[in-house]
Amino acid sequence: MAKKPKETFEEKKRRAATVLRRLAKAYPEAKCALDHRTPLELLVATILSAQCTDVRVNMVTPQLFAKYRTAADYARSPRGVLEREIRSTGFFNSKAKSIRAAAAAIAAEHGGKVPDTMEALVRLPGVGRKTANVVLGNAFGKDEGFVVDTHVGRLSRRLGFTREADPVKVEGDLNALVPKGRRTMGAHLLIAHGRQICVARKPRCEVCPVNPQCPKIGV
DNA sequence: ATCCCGAGGG
DNA sequence: CCCTCTGGAT
Structure with a gap:
């Protein structure tokens, strides 16, 4: 049995690039879920995507984003309505609560603008390190x-x-x-x-x- | 029956 | 650390 030549670091980097390129092609809905969103839309989509597939998130976001245009819109959505609208993404009670609470804080403390630092994002209710990282990377170009x-x-x-x-x-x-x-x-x-x-x-x-x-x- | 692309709270 | 939320996939 001939021993396989060891992969160099440069080769590994190229292989990693190939893998990510091929995955992007294989999972267009995953790419779609993070692409071309405003910070607020990205934040909402990311909260929804917990324990849920991108396909299902992508099924509810168009209607959601057409209806709720600002953080204040989410913050004052009546109890039960948002819950029903995001029902199919699971955890709808806690997710609606997270979206409402984060939106209220954005409206009240950040002038309606989604903050662009890790510290401020993580302080938003319902937003943790994972969600904050996605928003930073895909909405603010801080792909650290x-x-x-x-x-x-x-x-x-x-x-x-x-x-x-x-x-x-x-x-x-x-x-x-x-x-x-x-x-x-x-x-x-x-x-x-x-x-x-x-x-x-x-x-x-x-x-x-x-x-x-x-x-x-x-x- | 068991497992989750996360966050809050005990 | 643990548990819970919740629906769908397997």
Whole structure:
């Protein structure tokens, strides 16, 4: 058995770029979910996307964004109405509460403008590090780094992008591999892939769009 | 039956 | 740390 030549760092970077390019093509709805949104729309879409697929989020956002144009619009939406409108995205009570509360704070404390710093975003009720990172990266061009969750961690190891278990170290490895400007989208694409095809228990390698680029570590 | 692309609260 | 929210996928 001939030993495979070790992949250089430059080769790994190119492979990472190829993987993200192919995932973007394979999951257009994931790309769509983060593209071409105002900060407020992006914030709402991101809150809705928790525990929910991009396809379902994309099904409710057009009507939502046509009706609610400002933070104040959400803040004064009557109890029950917004809940019904976002019902199909799950967790509708807590999500509606988060959207209303964050919108109220934006209207009251930020002049109706979604804040553009991590500290201010995380202070908004219903907005955590993950949501804040997506808004920073895709609405304000501050694409500083990956936020590593279980999907991003698992896929990064499986694809041979890192050997680390610690999310902070995985984040460092990914940031070294993927240039600024592609990180937020990269994380989103890895997550979509990790939910739909490269699932934890039984990855469906036979239909995987990045099968040729994947060493399948640990599978 | 079990598992979730997150956040708040105990 | 733990639990809960909630609907849908598997």
